[in-house]
Amino acid sequence: MRNLYFVVLAVLVLAGLSATLFRYYLRARRSADASWEDILNRLVPIDRDAIATIALDVVTESGESRAEEDSFALDNTAIWSLLGGLKGLEVLERNCQVLVDLAAYVQRTYPEALMVAEQLRLNAREIEWHVSRLKGAAQTGNLQASFADYAQRAVVTYYRMTRNVLALYDHAGFTRLAELQQAI
Amino acid sequence: MHLSGFDVFAWAAALIGHLILVTVLVVRDRVRTFPFFTAYIVEQISSAILQYFVFYHLSFHTFQYSFWSWSILDEILQLLVLYEIAVHIFCPTGTWASDVRKTLMGLVAASAVVAILLAWLAHPEAPYGIQRFILRSNFFSAMLMSELFVGTVMLSVTVGLPWKTHVARIAQGLGTYSIVRVAIAIAVNFVGLHPHGYFFKDMSHLEYFTYLACEAYWIVTLWAEAPVPRELPEAMRHQIYTLQRQVENDLIRIRAWRRN
Numbered sequence: 001m002r003n004l005y006f007v008v009l010a011v012l013v014l015a016g017l018s019a020t021l022f023r024y025y026l027r028a029r030r031s032a033d034a035s036w037e038d039i040l041n042r043l044v045p046i047d048r049d050a051i052a053t054i055a056l057d058v059v060t061e062s063g064e065s066r067a068e069e070d071s072f073a074l075d076n077t078a079i080w081s082l083l084g085g086l087k088g089l090e091v092l093e094r095n096c097q098v099l100v101d102l103a104a105y106v107q108r109t110y111p112e113a114l115m116v117a118e119q120l121r122l123n124a125r126e127i128e129w130h131v132s133r134l135k136g137a138a139q140t141g142n143l144q145a146s147f148a149d150y151a152q153r154a155v156v157t158y159y160r161m162t163r164n165v166l167a168l169y170d171h172a173g174f175t176r177l178a179e180l181q182q183a184i
Numbered sequence: 185m186h187l188s189g190f191d192v193f194a195w196a197a198a199l200i201g202h203l204i205l206v207t208v209l210v211v212r213d214r215v216r217t218f219p220f221f222t223a224y225i226v227e228q229i230s231s232a233i234l235q236y237f238v239f240y241h242l243s244f245h246t247f248q249y250s251f252w253s254w255s256i257l258d259e260i261l262q263l264l265v266l267y268e269i270a271v272h273i274f275c276p277t278g279t280w281a282s283d284v285r286k287t288l289m290g291l292v293a294a295s296a297v298v299a300i301l302l303a304w305l306a307h308p309e310a311p312y313g314i315q316r317f318i319l320r321s322n323f324f325s326a327m328l329m330s331e332l333f334v335g336t337v338m339l340s341v342t343v344g345l346p347w348k349t350h351v352a353r354i355a356q357g358l359g360t361y362s363i364v365r366v367a368i369a370i371a372v373n374f375v376g377l378h379p380h381g382y383f384f385k386d387m388s389h390l391e392y393f394t395y396l397a398c399e400a401y402w403i404v405t406l407w408a409e410a411p412v413p414r415e416l417p418e419a420m421r422h423q424i425y426t427l428q429r430q431v432e433n434d435l436i437r438i439r440a441w442r443r444n
Contacts, residue, residue, distance in 0.1 A: 003374060006305040010370045013298065013327070017334045018363065024334075024341045032346070100344050118276050121344050125283045 050082040055159035096124035130154040194392040199232045201399035220264040272351040295331035309376030326365035333359035349410035357398040
C-alpha cells in the first residue's frame with residue numbers, strides 16, 4: 001500500500017515537473033524568438049503625461065531629487081486618479097517586463113550591454129515588489145494609506161527606466177527610436 | 185562474475201563517448217568555462233576504467249566498495265555541474281543577482297525535502313536490504329537533479345535571465361537524462377527486483393541508451409561554436425557604461441526617498 005502511495009505521488013510530481021518544464025521552455029523560446037515588433041506590441045498603452053506628472057513630483061527631468069519644499073506636492077487621491085489605481089500600477093508592472101525584453105534585444109546584438117540590461121531587469125523586479133506590497137495592503141484594507149508611498153516610488157522607477165531604455169536605443173542607433181518614444 | 189555482451193557494449197560506448205567529449209572540451213577551449221562539467225566527464229572516464237579493473241581482478245567486496253565510492257562522487261559532481269549552470273545564469277555580472285539568492289536557496293531546500301520524502305515513501309521489493317537501499321537512493325538522486333533543473337529553468341524565465349548557448353545545452357542534456365531517470369526509478373521501485381526478472385535489466389538498458397544519446401548531444405552541441413557577438417564600438421561602450429553609472433545613482437536615490 002505504501003509503495004502505491006509512493007508511485008501515485010512520484011508520478012504526480014514527475015508530471016508536474018514535465019508540465020512546468022514544457023511551459024517555461026515555450027515561454028523562454030517565445031522570448032528569445034521575439035522580434036522588435038512582437039515585443040513592442042506587448043506594451044500596454046499608458047498615459048505618459050500622468051506618469052511624468054507623478055514622477056516629476058519628486059525628481060527633475062534629469063533624475064535629480066527635487067528640493068524638499070518643491071517635492072511631494074501630489075496627495076494620495078491625485079496619484080490614485082492619475083495612475084488609474086492598482087490596475088494602473090499593474091500595467092506599469094507588465095510594461096516593465098517589456099522594457100527588460102527590449103533591453104535584452106539590444107543585448108542580443110551587443111552582449112556587452114549586459115550591465116545595463118541587468119540593471120533594468122532589477123528595476124523591473126523592484127517595481128514588481130512595490131506592486132506586491134500594494135496588493136498585500138489591499139488584502140488587509142490598508143491600500144489607501146500605502147498607495148502613495150509605494151506607487152509613487154514605482155512610478156519614478158518606471159519613469160527613469162523608460163528614459164534609460166530610450167537612451168540605450170539612442171546610443172545603439174536604432175532607426176525606430178521615434179516609434180519607441182511614442183509607445184513608452 | 186562476468187559481464188554480458190550488452191554490458192561490455194554499454195561500458196565501451198559510454199567510455200568512448202566520454203573520451204570524445206573531453207577531447208571536444210579541450211580542443212574547443214571550454215574547460216575553463218565549465219571546470220565542474222569537465223571534472224564530471226573525467227570522473228566518468230576514470231570510474232569506467234578503474235571499475236572494470238576492480239570487477240575483473242579484485243574481490244566482489246572491493247568492487248561494491250569502489251562502486252559506492254564512485255556513485256557518491258558522481259552525485260556530488262552532478263550537483264556541482266548544476267551549481268556551475270546556476271552561476272552562469274544567475275551571476276550575469278559576476279555576482280549573484282540580488283533578487284534570486286533567497287529563492288534559489290528555498291528551491292534547493294524544497295527540492296531536497298520533496299526528494300527525501302518520496303524516497304522514504306518508496307518501499308521496493310528486493311531480496312537484500314542493500315538492493316532496496318540502492319533503488320531508493322537512485323530515485324532520490326534522479327528526483328533531486330530533476331527538481332533542481334526544472335526549478336532553475338523556471339526561476340531564470342521568471343526573473344528574465346537568459347541562458348548562454350553552451351550552458352543551455354549542458355543543462356538540457358543533464359536535465360532530460362535526470363527526468364528519464366526519475367521515470368525509470370519510479371517504475372523499478374514499483375516493480376522491484378526479482379531474481380529471475382528482466383524488468384530491472386530492461387530499464388537499466390533504457391537508462392544506458394538515454395545517457396548515450398545525451399553524450400552524443402553534448403559532443404555535437406559543445407563542438408559547435410556559439411553565435412558570434414557583434415563588437416561594441418568604442419563610443420557606444422563608453423556611453424553604455426556612463427549610462428549604467430547613472431542608473432545606479434538613480435536607484436540609490438529612489439531607494440533613499442521617504443515621503444514626509
